[in-house]
Amino acid sequence: MSDKAVQKNTSKKKKGQWSEVWRRLRRNKMAMLGLTIISIFILLALFADVIADYDEVAIKMNTSIRLQGPSKDHILGTDELGRDIFARIIHGARVSLQVGIIAVGIAIIIGGTLGAIAGFYGGKFDNIIMRAMDIFLAIPSILLAIAIVSALGTSMLNLMIAVGISSIPSYARIVRASVLSIKDQEYIEAARAIGAKDTRIILKHIIPNSLAPIIVQGTLGVASAILSTAGLSFIGLGIQKPAPEWGAMLSSGKDFIRQSWHVTTFPGIAIMLTILSLNLLGDGLRDALDPRLKQ
Amino acid sequence: MEPILQVKDLKKYFNTPKGLLHAVDGVTFNIDKGETLGVVGESGCGKSTLGRVILHLLESTDGQIIYEGEDITKINKDKFRELRNEMQIIFQDPFSSLNPRMTVSEIIREPIIIHKTIKDKKEIEKKVSSLMDTVGLAERLANTYPHELDGGRRQRIGIARALALNPSFIVCDEPVSALDVSIQAQVLNLMQDLQKELNLTYMFITHDLSVVKHISNDILVMYLGQLVEKSDAKDLFKNPLHPYTKALLSAIPVPSLKHKRERVLLKGELTSPINPKPGCRFAQRCVYAKENCHHDNPVIEEVLPGHFVSCHYVREINNLK
Amino acid sequence: MSNEFLNIKNLHIHYVTEEGTVKAVNGVNMEINKGETLGLVGETGAGKTTTALGILRLVPNPPGKIIDGEIFLEGQSILELPEDEMRMIRGNKVSMIFQDPMTALNPVMTVGEQISEVIEIHEKLSNKEAFEKAKKMLELVGIPGARAVDYPHQFSGGMKQRVVIAIALACNPGLLIADEPTTALDVTIQAQVLELMNNLKNEFNTAMLLITHDLGVVAEVCDKVAIMYAGEIVEYSKIEDLFENPSHPYTRGLFGSIPNLDEEVDRLKPIKGLMPDPTNLPSGCKFHPRCPHATEYCKENHPEDTEIAPEHKVKCHIYTGQVKPKGEI
Numbered sequence: 039m040s041d042k043a044v045q046k047n048t049s050k051k052k053k054g055q056w057s058e059v060w061r062r063l064r065r066n067k068m069a070m071l072g073l074t075i076i077s078i079f080i081l082l083a084l085f086a087d088v089i090a091d092y093d094e095v096a097i098k099m100n101t102s103i104r105l106q107g108p109s110k111d112h113i114l115g116t117d118e119l120g121r122d123i124f125a126r127i128i129h130g131a132r133v134s135l136q137v138g139i140i141a142v143g144i145a146i147i148i149g150g151t152l153g154a155i156a157g158f159y160g161g162k163f164d165n166i167i168m169r170a171m172d173i174f175l176a177i178p179s180i181l182l183a184i185a186i187v188s189a190l191g192t193s194m195l196n197l198m199i200a201v202g203i204s205s206i207p208s209y210a211r212i213v214r215a216s217v218l219s220i221k222d223q224e225y226i227e228a229a230r231a232i233g234a235k236d237t238r239i240i241l242k243h244i245i246p247n248s249l250a251p252i253i254v255q256g257t258l259g260v261a262s263a264i265l266s267t268a269g270l271s272f273i274g275l276g277i278q279k280p281a282p283e284w285g286a287m288l289s290s291g292k293d294f295i296r297q298s299w300h301v302t303t304f305p306g307i308a309i310m311l312t313i314l315s316l317n318l319l320g321d322g323l324r325d326a327l328d329p330r331l332k333q
Numbered sequence: 334m335e336p337i338l339q340v341k342d343l344k345k346y347f348n349t350p351k352g353l354l355h356a357v358d359g360v361t362f363n364i365d366k367g368e369t370l371g372v373v374g375e376s377g378c379g380k381s382t383l384g385r386v387i388l389h390l391l392e393s394t395d396g397q398i399i400y401e402g403e404d405i406t407k408i409n410k411d412k413f414r415e416l417r418n419e420m421q422i423i424f425q426d427p428f429s430s431l432n433p434r435m436t437v438s439e440i441i442r443e444p445i446i447i448h449k450t451i452k453d454k455k456e457i458e459k460k461v462s463s464l465m466d467t468v469g470l471a472e473r474l475a476n477t478y479p480h481e482l483d484g485g486r487r488q489r490i491g492i493a494r495a496l497a498l499n500p501s502f503i504v505c506d507e508p509v510s511a512l513d514v515s516i517q518a519q520v521l522n523l524m525q526d527l528q529k530e531l532n533l534t535y536m537f538i539t540h541d542l543s544v545v546k547h548i549s550n551d552i553l554v555m556y557l558g559q560l561v562e563k564s565d566a567k568d569l570f571k572n573p574l575h576p577y578t579k580a581l582l583s584a585i586p587v588p589s590l591k592h593k594r595e596r597v598l599l600k601g602e603l604t605s606p607i608n609p610k611p612g613c614r615f616a617q618r619c620v621y622a623k624e625n626c627h628h629d630n631p632v633i634e635e636v637l638p639g640h641f642v643s644c645h646y647v648r649e650i651n652n653l654k
Numbered sequence: 655m656s657n658e659f660l661n662i663k664n665l666h667i668h669y670v671t672e673e674g675t676v677k678a679v680n681g682v683n684m685e686i687n688k689g690e691t692l693g694l695v696g697e698t699g700a701g702k703t704t705t706a707l708g709i710l711r712l713v714p715n716p717p718g719k720i721i722d723g724e725i726f727l728e729g730q731s732i733l734e735l736p737e738d739e740m741r742m743i744r745g746n747k748v749s750m751i752f753q754d755p756m757t758a759l760n761p762v763m764t765v766g767e768q769i770s771e772v773i774e775i776h777e778k779l780s781n782k783e784a785f786e787k788a789k790k791m792l793e794l795v796g797i798p799g800a801r802a803v804d805y806p807h808q809f810s811g812g813m814k815q816r817v818v819i820a821i822a823l824a825c826n827p828g829l830l831i832a833d834e835p836t837t838a839l840d841v842t843i844q845a846q847v848l849e850l851m852n853n854l855k856n857e858f859n860t861a862m863l864l865i866t867h868d869l870g871v872v873a874e875v876c877d878k879v880a881i882m883y884a885g886e887i888v889e890y891s892k893i894e895d896l897f898e899n900p901s902h903p904y905t906r907g908l909f910g911s912i913p914n915l916d917e918e919v920d921r922l923k924p925i926k927g928l929m930p931d932p933t934n935l936p937s938g939c940k941f942h943p944r945c946p947h948a949t950e951y952c953k954e955n956h957p958e959d960t961e962i963a964p965e966h967k968v969k970c971h972i973y974t975g976q977v978k979p980k981g982e983i
Contacts, residue, residue: 247433375841518924540841587916588873589897
């Protein structure tokens with residue numbers, strides 16, 4: 039085999055492992071349903087500007103058409119300020135997904151690093167880091183997020199930071215646990231025996247093998263981050279008005295829940311569908327990535 | 334012949350919540366170049382720990398390790414990393430000793446990349462395919478993952494990885510115990526061929542006495558961290574002198590009906606060597622044990638030429654002068 | 655005839671998976687008489703454990719399924735029995751010892767409770783009586799009865815396997831299935847446990863199916879041997895015949911692969927190749943790709959049992975006269 043052929047073959051095989059995961063995931067109908075729904079939300083969020091103009095439709099008040107039920111012009115109706123609910127939901131999806139994903143990203147990077155250090159080096163590091171995490175865990179995460187937002191002030195960035203920081207401990211724990219179990223595997227000792235340094239062992243041997251639980255937890259984590267964001271916005275600590283955000287929409291619609299059900303129902307359904315589909319996808323990924331189900 | 338490895342009074346203690354565990358407790362031996370030293374004993378006797386201490390995968394507590402005339406006991410991590418070119422290990426479990434996220438060729442290539450023994454990419458690929466050829470792995474397997482292969486092939490990957498740096502000394506930690514008999518025979522033959530071809534020295538750790546007899550020149554028998562008997566392989570099986578070795582050898586189920594051995598059944602089981610009291614560690618299970626066995630440490634001595642035993646009453650038991 | 659305890663006829667067990675159908679057991683026949691021990695020998699994936707689970711009707715379903723065949727326990731066909739009658743057979747008439755004594759015991763129950771649990775299920779005894787009997791069982795396997803109140807982690811590996819044996823024998827079963835009972839143990843402990851099993855078997859006249867890969871263990875305890883390869887029994891004989899006159903090329907290969915303690919050999923004679931993929935078994939004789947004597951005929955024709963001596967059956971075309979061995983078998 040020529041050199042090029044070898045390399046080509048290698049990259050083909052590399053994909054092979056992920057396509058194996060994809061093949062197993064595809065067999066799981068519920069996970070695929072979740073993936074479909076979440077993809078639709080992502081597409082809607084990406085093309086929100088094309089579908090409905092932000093300033094004209096989602097922000098601009100038009101009290102003459104306030105609290106109208108679903109109709110041809112406004113398929114999900116309008117809210118108490120005459121704004122199109124569908125437009126606000128898809129623009130809100132942008133905010134929710136962005137906050138969810140970035141917050142989880144922050145949590146994975148910080149929590150993952152702390153967990154990896156604690157698990158790999160053990161001893162004093164482990165004790166200090168994990169006790170700090172325990173203290174974190176003793177505070178309800180939503181209260182922690184509230185405290186952080188109140189301290190930093192309300193903005194989208196601060197919201198991400200608040201939600202991200204409050205979910206650091208769970209990632210630190212997961213990464214630590216999987217590093218601990220991988221650290222005892224003989225292939226780590228084998229890597230030591232051929233003279234690999236710690237950084238190589240962590241990067242080449244430990245991280246690739248501990249990705250699976252992080253991916254699963256990350257997916258489920260996006261769901262709970264979205265929920266926290268909605269919760270914070272509901273109590274007025276999230277995205278500032280008039281920017282559309284699902285939690286804020288629920289909050290402002292709650293006064294009209296008796297006469298105009300649609301104002302709260304549709305954002306509610308949006309939240310529910312997103313969370314449900316992310317959870318379905320996360321569960322599916324867990325099964326698809328579990329090496330014990332291999333063969 | 335010049336010994337490639339000399340181990341002198343090597344000790345490895347572990348701190349455990351129950352006390353100090355004497356995993357390896359004062360072991361002394363030499364291995365000559367190109368030979369195989371078998372290390373046998375039951376689980377918990379410290380044989381695997383011994384191999385790992387020699388390779389600096391665990392730090393020794395006391396004693397000396399001399400490799401090719403150089404004392405390597407206390408050299409630092411970075412210095413030892415260079416020695417990994419010389420000293421390698423083959424692991425027992427071909428399932429957990431290979432990273433499941435790396436392909437066969439990545440696993441075999443890794444030591445070369447770490448040590449930069451070969452820099453040119455093409456040359457590395459060539460080396461990897463020649464290594465795969467040496468251990469009998471088909472080239473088409475280069476890009477498969479370990480979980481797609483059977484135990485015998487996986488163990489060949491482990492061997493190829495150990496050979497990648499052209500070592501002269503290899504610790505083999507139960508390399509065939511996890512394999513089926515027909516595959517085990519294939520791998521044992523391969524290891525013997527490689528030894529001849531590359532002039533390798535093996536330290537072969539196992540609990541399987543028939544395997545160790547087949548492959549070794551000399552054998553060490555360990556019990557609770559200590560050496561109880563050391564001799565030429567043939568001699569040991571023909572004429573075991575230590576009561577423990579006698580019992581151990583008689584316990585092997587032999588696949589033959591012709592001559593049933595006289596069986597020496599041992600009472601009790603191996604205890605863990607935490608804070609051991611002075612005295613022979615085998616005394617509690619020994620049928621010949623006398624009063625002083627329980628508080629005097631036996632010393633290892635050359636009872637017959639080249640045959641070392643650590644027992645107070647070895648001469649009486651075996652009717653030797 | 656009345657002496658026969660287990661009789662398996664033409665048993666087929668398949669596992670249906672997405673990767674294909676795994677033909678784990680393909681037409682197995684065997685009989686075990688009361689007080690007799692049959693050794694079932696084979697390598698990983700030969701179908702030994704599946705056969706054993708089949709006898710207890712514990713083959714995980716799905717994916718496993720008993721496709722064909724009959725199993726008789728004391729003349730009673732058990733494959734058609736309703737599940738609750740089958741449950742009364744398990745542990746009572748037939749019981750099983752598993753390979754790993756570390757995981758076979760429940761860590762939060764004392765060993766006495768675990769033994770008396772089986773007794774209570776199958777015999778009408780009060781709690782107290784069952785516990786007394788459990789103590790007696792412990793003494794039988796060489797553990798002081800006073801230790802019945804200890805938990806599994808307080809026992810060593812060999813002791814745990816004794817406890818597992820005590821549980822298996824608690825209801826005085828007619829048939830004991832032991833799946834690699836000593837593989838996880840050290841040789842000196844293995845010798846103790848084998849001795850114990852031999853004694854108990856003689857005392858209770860229990861039939862035993864001993865699954866192992868170790869021909870040495872077989873030589874120690876068995877009366878008859880069945881060599882299994884790719885879901886088939888390729889050789890079946892009394893123990894003397896097998897060790898004096900191993901006839902199937904696979905059996906010969908197994909003997910050639912084991913380092914011999916009594917003879918000096920420079921090189922082992924391994925069987926070439928690997929175990930076949932159970933989803934894609936070779937045509938004809940399943941051993942032909944690895945057999946040194948195989949011919950075209952072996953590729954196309956599946957060999958049936960040939961009785962080469964009384965009670966010594968071999969599945970090989972050499973003995974039907976269709977194939978000439980190349981040199982010594």
